[in-house]
Amino acid sequence: MQKKKNINPSKLVNVPFSKTQCGVDFYINTGNGKEICGVLTENTTFKTDFFEFFFFRRADGFLLLNSKRIELHDDMVLLLSPHQRQEWHVDERALHYTFLIFREDFMRTFIADKFFVYRLLYCYQTDTPPYLSVSQETFDEYMRFLGKIKQELLHPTADSYNLIVAVLYYLLLVINREYASAYRLPVDVPKNHYAYQFKDLLERHIYDVQRVAEYAEMMHVSRVTLNNAVVAQFGVSANHLLKQRLLEALKNDLLFTDCTVSQLADKFHFSDPSHLMRFFKQQTGKTCSQYLSDYKNGVYE
Template identity: 70%
Template sequence: MDEIINPDRLVSVPFNKTRCGVDFYINTAINKDIGLVLTENKRFKTDFFSFYFFRKANGYLLLNFRKIELRDGMVLLLSPHQQQEWHVDETALDYTFLIFREDFMRTFIADKFFVFRLLYCYQTDTPPYINATHDEMKEYMRLLGKIKYELMNPVSDTYNIIVSLLYYLLLIINRTYAAAYCLPAEIAKNNFAFRFKDLLEQNIRTHQRVQEYADMLHVSRITLNNSVKAQFGVSATHLIKQRLLEELKNELLFSNRTVSEMADDFNFSDPSHLMRFFKQQTGKTFTQYMTDYNKGIYE
């Protein structure tokens, strides 16, 4: 990570193959190999997925506006562009990490919506972690060890083998995640739900109605809702509101935008409509929410 001047500002950390010492946009190692990187910057976000397999943990992580207490045996599953603020004693941590960029798999896996099929990616309703059993952690470490071996001993088919190992690892974690949070794990009959999640990430600031997304996908509102319900267990309207609320909270806490500017940014016709939506979803006004956050009351 690059040196910063203002330790309070949000730092964007890109995947750096040279610094990671690898030829691909993926790496895995134990924390002892990389030093104290989690607290090097007070607040940062990345352009890659970051998974942490904790053998020994302490403290907590502020992920966007949520507080996550870290525990032994936890597998933490972080998506790109999430704001991270680690409150830990790094010298007492013991973990293996896996980091990779989404485009690392694109050459091998033609499904461009693959990450949206993973229930823990870009999730707003359920926590971004699972608690692994001894046997589950042992299997994760076995697969990560194979990935590390290929990275350290690259040959002509190394890329294909690493992607295959990563693909399998992501799917077995997804199966465990679905069971842990009682989420649907059906085989999708179509891609509408996953395409909807993709569009949601791109357009949440300007489009907040189910019909708008149905029009983008050239399907009926009913078809879209049925697809989303079957795949994620909630309605399309629910996903839109939760994703919008997530974006609003981050903007409120970590930008200098006024309520009027936020209303314009998020396509609300009037600031009062924005404040009413926020109060309906959180039970708090903007001021109450910010006051609670500054007092250490996190959600």
């Protein structure tokens, strides 16, 4: 993980994955937090283009992730998806953690399922928190997996890529099982890809498409079929999933861009600014101006 020097400390910095720091030509790395001490607070705010998992033995302080405040604590696994605004309020020297970072395309050669990350309930999630509290036994199990990945990165051989992906795949699924149990989420074997395809399309089209029927049309299925698939896999309706993703995008643009409500209405294709404001109030209980004022005054979700 590498960040460039930032002249304006309040500017949002986009951080690309750096393969050169991993020792081998793979889009993955793991290690001890002491190895990268300072990287979390080098820039006031930043985004990355890769997944970041933090396995905290000891932790204090908090993280502002998009519009949400996440309190850090011991025996916590923090699961961050790409392209989320991060602002860390921590003393990095007091943190004790292991990190795992990887780009989604790292696994694509080995795993043909292009919707794999959307099958992981903690990836691109808006309804449940992006973290887990785990037992010492579970934590130690995760560390064993990360240790195997680190050994292959340090001493690569001809089959290291396949072995690393296999271990990563297993680790991600084990975490998913633990996450589903913690938040009582369904983990039924999927009958089709519709629910995961829907989440993929939401990530790519939320600024342009805000009706479930239009997504169903893009997928060449009926709205009923799509909704049934989403309920079976995620335990919520397709409309709920869409509204939560739309709200997340609206919050981020309201808080972290200079767009007016009128400009946001145009950007998100609302027919009128009043329709956007009505939607926002229904979902949050606050007007756009109240929400923005609360955030600036340190009142977070």
